[in-house]
Amino acid sequence: MIHAFLTYHFLQNAFFATLLASIVCGLMGTIIVEKKLIMMGGGIAHTAYGGVGLGYLLGFDPMLGAMGFSTLAAISIGYTSKQNAKNSDITTALFWSLGMALGILFTSLMPGYPPDMNSYLFGNILSVTNGGLLLMGVITVIVTFVIFALFDDWKTYLFDSEFAEVSGLNVKFLDYLLYILIALSVVALIRVAGIILLIAMISAPAATATLISKKLKTRMILSIVIGEAECLLGLIMSYTLNIASGASIVIIAVGTHFIASTINTKRAQKKTQRL
Numbered sequence: 001m002i003h004a005f006l007t008y009h010f011l012q013n014a015f016f017a018t019l020l021a022s023i024v025c026g027l028m029g030t031i032i033v034e035k036k037l038i039m040m041g042g043g044i045a046h047t048a049y050g051g052v053g054l055g056y057l058l059g060f061d062p063m064l065g066a067m068g069f070s071t072l073a074a075i076s077i078g079y080t081s082k083q084n085a086k087n088s089d090i091t092t093a094l095f096w097s098l099g100m101a102l103g104i105l106f107t108s109l110m111p112g113y114p115p116d117m118n119s120y121l122f123g124n125i126l127s128v129t130n131g132g133l134l135l136m137g138v139i140t141v142i143v144t145f146v147i148f149a150l151f152d153d154w155k156t157y158l159f160d161s162e163f164a165e166v167s168g169l170n171v172k173f174l175d176y177l178l179y180i181l182i183a184l185s186v187v188a189l190i191r192v193a194g195i196i197l198l199i200a201m202i203s204a205p206a207a208t209a210t211l212i213s214k215k216l217k218t219r220m221i222l223s224i225v226i227g228e229a230e231c232l233l234g235l236i237m238s239y240t241l242n243i244a245s246g247a248s249i250v251i252i253a254v255g256t257h258f259i260a261s262t263i264n265t266k267r268a269q270k271k272t273q274r275l
Contacts, residue, residue: 010126011239017128018231020136021192021201026224027147028185029206030216031178034158040077042199043092044179045186047073047099049195052120053106062120063135067187069099074179082175123194123246125235132191139188143181147220150174155216192231193246204253205230211264230256 032041051069055062073095081088107114119127128136147154156164157174165171186198193201205227209219234249241248 010128011235013128013130013133014125014235014245015232016133017125017136017192018235019228020133020140021189022205022224022227022231023140024136024143024185024188025202025205025227026209026220026222027143028181029202029204029227030209030220030223031147031154031158032182033203033206033210034216035178037178037182038199038203039089040074040081040092040179041182041186041202043077043096043099044070044074044183045190045195045198046096048183048186048190049117049120050099050102050106052117052190052195053103056115057106057110063132063187063190066120066190067183070183070186071180073099074183075176078176078179119194120190121194121196122244123190123192123197123249125192125231125245125249126238128191136188136191139184143184143188146177146181151217158216193250197246197250200250200254201227204250204257208257208260211260226256227253 032038048066048070051065051067052062053065054069055065077088077091077095080091103117107117118124153164153169153174156167156169157171161171164174185202186195189198189201192198205223206219208226209222212222213219230253231249234252235245237243237248237252238245
């Protein structure tokens with residue numbers, strides 16, 4: 001396998017893609033899990049499918065379409081949820097369905113045979129191109145810079161939004177900034193895990209890290225390390241067994257979390273029994 005990594009350019013691209021993806025997942029996943037925005041992340045991800053379809057229909061890069069649709073959806077879902085918090089799940093579900101429906105509609109309007117959309121739906125890390133890697137790199141730099149440049153603000157914001165607002169933080173700005181970062185993260189992960197599976201990739205490593213540490217920075221670092229290990233194992237499994245890469249990564253990530261959760265629960269039970 002090491003020889004293959006050194007020999008084949010597509011495997012080298014896949015390796016760097018796992019590294020970039022794990023950074024995005026570690027940073028954004030920790031915040032998304034803490035703010036309980038997993039469903040919103042899923043809605044934004046599925047809306048991106050409409051942008052992919054529009055890109056194919058009009059002849060421009062589908063990833064740019066995904067970025068436009070997911071960003072618009074993120075801002076729209078966030079705004080609508082703030083206007084009526086009770087209907088936030090309904091709004092997310094509607095955008096979720098609308099994005100998928102538009103993607104299907106746009107591809108069906110194309111003359112001739114429609115393109116194969118499986119790599120966008122389920123991911124194919126082995127097909128990441130130099131251009132795709134560059135896009136992931138740019139998004140990773142943006143996400144990393146924004147998170148660490150405003151790290152103290154994020155800590156206060158995650159601890160208590162109302163307290164943060166009283167303290168003088170522009171909570172509304174942080175809200176919409178977070179929504180946009182989620183949209184960018186979705187675009188960065190589409191090729192790795194696919195629209196349908198990427199929400200598990202964002203949340204699983206972060207949720208596992210939460211079982212180990214309660215400190216925000218430590219959880220982010222642990223989430224990055226855990227995510228990278230899971231991505232590499234998934235990549236090796238995909239290449240060796242000739243199975244879908246996105247599915248391999250997600251299965252390992254979810255399985256790791258369930259194992260860690262079970263161990264954590266048993267340890268807690270033993271402590272309770274001792275007391």
